[in-house]
Amino acid sequence: MYRDAPHPTRLEDYRPPEFLIDQVDLHFDLDLDLTRVAAELTIRRNPAATRGDGSLTLQGEQLALDQVAIDGHLLTPAEYRVDTESLTVLRVPDRFRLLTRVHIHPARNTALEGLYQSGEMLCTQCEAEGFRRITYFLDRPDVMARYTVTIDANRVRFPVLLSNGNPLEARDLEGGRHRVRWEDPFPKPSYLFALIAGELGVVEETFTTASGRSVGLRIYVEPQNLDKCDHAMRSLKKAMRWDEERYGREYDLDLFMIVAVSHFNMGAMENKGLNVFNDKFVLARPETATDQDFLGVEGVIAHEYFHNWTGNRITCRDWFQLSLKEGFTVFRDQEFSADMGSRGVTRISDVRTLRAAQFAEDGGPMAHPVRPTSYIEINNFYTSTVYEKGAEVVRMQATLLGPEVFRRATDLYFERHDGQAVTTDDFVTCMEDASGRDLTQFRRWYAQAGTPQLRVKGEYAAADGSYTLTVRQHTPATPGQPQKGPLHLPLAVGLLGRDGEALPLRLDGEDEAVATRGTRILEVRAALERFRFVGLQERPVPSLLRGFSAPVKLQCDFTDDDLQFLMAHDTDGFARWDAAQSLMQRILLGLVASPRKSVPTAFFAAFRDTLLDARGEPALRAEVLTLPGESYLADQMAVVDVDGIHRAGESLRRRIGEELAADLLSVYTAQAESGPYAFTPAAIGRRALKNLTLSYLMAADAPNAVTLCRDQFAAAHNMTDVMAALRLLVDHGGAAGEEALAAFYDRWSAQPLVIDKWFSIQATSSRADVLERVVGLMTHADFSMRNPNRVRSLIGAFCTANPVRFHAADGAGYRFLADRILELDPLNPQIASRLLKSMSRWRRYDPARQALMRAEIARILAVDALSKDVYEVAAKTLED
Ligand code: TRP
Ligand code: ZN
Numbered sequence: 001m002y003r004d005a006p007h008p009t010r011l012e013d014y015r016p017p018e019f020l021i022d023q024v025d026l027h028f029d030l031d032l033d034l035t036r037v038a039a040e041l042t043i044r045r046n047p048a049a050t051r052g053d054g055s056l057t058l059q060g061e062q063l064a065l066d067q068v069a070i071d072g073h074l075l076t077p078a079e080y081r082v083d084t085e086s087l088t089v090l091r092v093p094d095r096f097r098l099l100t101r102v103h104i105h106p107a108r109n110t111a112l113e114g115l116y117q118s119g120e121m122l123c124t125q126c127e128a129e130g131f132r133r134i135t136y137f138l139d140r141p142d143v144m145a146r147y148t149v150t151i152d153a154n155r156v157r158f159p160v161l162l163s164n165g166n167p168l169e170a171r172d173l174e175g176g177r178h179r180v181r182w183e184d185p186f187p188k189p190s191y192l193f194a195l196i197a198g199e200l201g202v203v204e205e206t207f208t209t210a211s212g213r214s215v216g217l218r219i220y221v222e223p224q225n226l227d228k229c230d231h232a233m234r235s236l237k238k239a240m241r242w243d244e245e246r247y248g249r250e251y252d253l254d255l256f257m258i259v260a261v262s263h264f265n266m267g268a269m270e271n272k273g274l275n276v277f278n279d280k281f282v283l284a285r286p287e288t289a290t291d292q293d294f295l296g297v298e299g300v301i302a303h304e305y306f307h308n309w310t311g312n313r314i315t316c317r318d319w320f321q322l323s324l325k326e327g328f329t330v331f332r333d334q335e336f337s338a339d340m341g342s343r344g345v346t347r348i349s350d351v352r353t354l355r356a357a358q359f360a361e362d363g364g365p366m367a368h369p370v371r372p373t374s375y376i377e378i379n380n381f382y383t384s385t386v387y388e389k390g391a392e393v394v395r396m397q398a399t400l401l402g403p404e405v406f407r408r409a410t411d412l413y414f415e416r417h418d419g420q421a422v423t424t425d426d427f428v429t430c431m432e433d434a435s436g437r438d439l440t441q442f443r444r445w446y447a448q449a450g451t452p453q454l455r456v457k458g459e460y461a462a463a464d465g466s467y468t469l470t471v472r473q474h475t476p477a478t479p480g481q482p483q484k485g486p487l488h489l490p491l492a493v494g495l496l497g498r499d500g501e502a503l504p505l506r507l508d509g510e511d512e513a514v515a516t517r518g519t520r521i522l523e524v525r526a527a528l529e530r531f532r533f534v535g536l537q538e539r540p541v542p543s544l545l546r547g548f549s550a551p552v553k554l555q556c557d558f559t560d561d562d563l564q565f566l567m568a569h570d571t572d573g574f575a576r577w578d579a580a581q582s583l584m585q586r587i588l589l590g591l592v593a594s595p596r597k598s599v600p601t602a603f604f605a606a607f608r609d610t611l612l613d614a615r616g617e618p619a620l621r622a623e624v625l626t627l628p629g630e631s632y633l634a635d636q637m638a639v640v641d642v643d644g645i646h647r648a649g650e651s652l653r654r655r656i657g658e659e660l661a662a663d664l665l666s667v668y669t670a671q672a673e674s675g676p677y678a679f680t681p682a683a684i685g686r687r688a689l690k691n692l693t694l695s696y697l698m699a700a701d702a703p704n705a706v707t708l709c710r711d712q713f714a715a716a717h718n719m720t721d722v723m724a725a726l727r728l729l730v731d732h733g734g735a736a737g738e739e740a741l742a743a744f745y746d747r748w749s750a751q752p753l754v755i756d757k758w759f760s761i762q763a764t765s766s767r768a769d770v771l772e773r774v775v776g777l778m779t780h781a782d783f784s785m786r787n788p789n790r791v792r793s794l795i796g797a798f799c800t801a802n803p804v805r806f807h808a809a810d811g812a813g814y815r816f817l818a819d820r821i822l823e824l825d826p827l828n829p830q831i832a833s834r835l836l837k838s839m840s841r842w843r844r845y846d847p848a849r850q851a852l853m854r855a856e857i858a859r860i861l862a863v864d865a866l867s868k869d870v871y872e873v874a875a876k877t878l879e880d
Pocket of ligand 2 (some may be wrong): 303329
């Protein structure tokens with residue numbers, strides 16, 4: 001058992017820092033095995049804080065302290081205390097220069113937090129609390145300082161030396177070393193510090209800002225990857241332009257750098273002027289990356305770039321405010337992607353992620369508000385609630401204010417808080433001040449966990465031509481929050497007439513002249529609301545929650561006919577997709593309950609109409625025709641029937657394939673790729689639709705399907721088509737699958753990101769022997785527990801993207817996962833803890849599986865010296 005349970009940090013305990021740091025001068029003597037760090041800090045008492053006992057405590061972990069001096073005087077050991085987490089200088093003046101010298105061991109750092117080795121390079125990751133593994137510091141985001149950084153290193157091993165801001169000087173030193181100095185003129189919190197050293201190639205372009213300044217853009221990669229940076233560079237320029245146009249935000253330094261590294265815990269990091277990326281979100285060529293990868297690069301490049309204003313210029317007061325930067329920045333990158341590609345399709349894929357990941361989190365033992373109130377390990381709170389639900393909360397404010405007022409509100413936010421560390425409350429206050437609206441009730445979205453349920457009923461009264469929507473909301477209890485209050489939310493609705501035309505949206509008491517058609521935002525506040533529309537000659541079909549205007553679960557007593565009608569006629573792409581999802585969910589859950597149940601012919605007809613709707617956007621048609629995912633369906637059941645859900649999916653896919661074989665084939669053929677790869681919404685949509693039809697043909701074992709897959713696999717020049725075919729061949733099994741896997745490996749063995757795909761395709765196959773295969777692949781020469789992308793592509797993929805095999809009734813999947821977590825925890829707690837979350841919803845399964853999962857989590861919790869990361873998730877998962 002964990003002997004002293006680690007203490008939580010609580011929002012209510014927040015106090016301003018007792019000291020401030022104005023200037024930081026760092027000196028690095030770099031090497032893989034041993035790096036020396038000297039830090040000179042200009043410190044003063046914070047006039048806004050209460051006085052303590054006259055001492056100063058700095059955070060520091062895994063540091064070997066060599067020296068401490070104040071204003072040039074060396075301190076004796078009696079004048080300070082050091083423990084495993086901090087350095088306390090017992091007496092300090094009101095203003096002083098503190099010098100510390102420490103040494104660290106980057107090559108031994110497997111946690112990838114602080115300064116660590118990735119391949120032949122050295123890099124840093126400081127968010128959230130990694131800076132304290134580099135030097136002693138007030139490592140909290142409300143301490144903002146100016147930095148200069150001097151880096152000395154071997155000239156041959158580390159020709160490129162980077163840090164934040166602008167380069168000051170570069171010169172050779174004795175003994176084969178050289179020195180580069182950097183200065184960042186903008187005060188920043190320590191989590192935005194970065195340093196990179198290595199032998200890197202660079203792609204360089206310039207960008208002229210709206211006001212006419214020229215900014216150097218540089219993407220640094222390992223030399224063999226220089227041919228895979230075009231898309232990232234194009235994406236960066238688009239993002240910079242978009243932020244100027246949509247938010248009036250210009251870049252502020254002369255240089256913007258991106259570095260791609262291959263060992264990285266998350267997606268990317270927005271360090272000031274020096275973004276560091278998981279190489280998966282930089283490197284892309286049509287032959288090596290899928291359309292989804294291309295979209296991922298574009299979105300993440302934009303996300304990190306946008307942080308320059310939402311995160312860096314204005315940062316978080318404390319880590320409970322994480323969504324201040326992450327929620328807003330995700331909202332910004334989502335809108336950017338919507339503008340660059342297809343708005344409807346972007347929204348659908350964002351909602352799909354939200355429903356699959358965030359709704360599940362909100363309904364489980366780790367549920368927490370967008371602004372949490374306590375944590376043991378902050379790294380556990382980089383969650384889809386903070387990111388994706390946080391983005392929805394910003395989106396709702398944008399919807400309630402409307403585009404012009406929202407823009408005025410963000411202008412106010414940037415003006416009022418530039419250079420500050422602030423709270424989500426400060427953000428909402430700007431929304432209020434710019435709009436004159438009262439968002440007191442709306443603030444509950446930040447404080448209350450759980451997914452609200454909205455039950456909507458529509459009643460038409462032919463006698464007076466009125467149509468009344470009754471809206472009830474209820475948020476279920478979550479751990480630590482038994483009672484919930486009603487939320488203020490925008491409900492976007494439209495009313496459709498018999499032929500799909502938009503009907504007037506006139507509420508009782510309103511002037512006929514102001515009646516809008518199309519979409520109207522209703523504001524829901526109370527637990528029960530009624531909206532009475534008048535002037536309707538016929539019973540309308542309501543289109544509800546258009547564009548997914550609020551992150552809620554909507555229940556409405558639609559008939560199958562209503563859903564088919566919306567699927568065919570709704571002008572809102574999201575609503576059309578959502579109607580199709582509801583319809584397919586009904587059919588699938590029906591099949592789970594009784595596998596032999598027949599599927600209504602009307603469904604096939606509706607499916608066929610969309611499939612053949614030549615006027616419709618191919619990407620949207622592909623989304624509409626994709627079955628809901630297994631984990632989403634699992635969420636809809638009181639007790640998850642893993643096998644039943646999987647069988648139902650296979651069965652419905654087969655029936656669709658059989659019923660519509662000829663149409664599927666004709667669509668497949670019509671979308672055949674011609675000409676070079678294009679990253680355009682239309683081309684992406686065509687490939688998506690084509691590969692979807694192929695999957696249905698394969699599900700039905702159509703006569704030529706395997707040949708089609710084989711041909712596509714062999715002939716395709718883009719990874720999207722290759723992967724789609726390979727996945728189908730592997731799932732199909734037999735020699736065709738094995739041959740394709742072998743050919744794929746041979747062709748791409750020198751490209752790690754492609755080999756990740758090779759691992760994950762095997763880990764997510766629905767073949768019965770997949771766990772054996774995964775276990776075997778762990779001994780493959782290319783597998784490593786030290787590379788997070790590899791761990792995710794094999795272990796993560798199996799445990800999160802292969803529910804039917806991971807949840808095998810004998811518990812072998814659970815045992816496998818627990819073993820891997822225990823193996824990983826001493827190496828990389830962040831990755832270990834993330835994997836553990838895939839068992840956190842154990843209570844949703846049948847008693848036998850519950851017992852098996854519970855036992856594995858208990859086995860983990862019983863281990864001595866667990867990381868805080870894994871301890872917190874394991875303990876909260878078992879709490880009742
Ligand atoms: N702030 C980063 C982002 O939003 C994410 C991040 C947080 C991160 N902690 C990290 C990235 C640790 C890498 C490692 O994009
Ligand atoms: Zn972010």
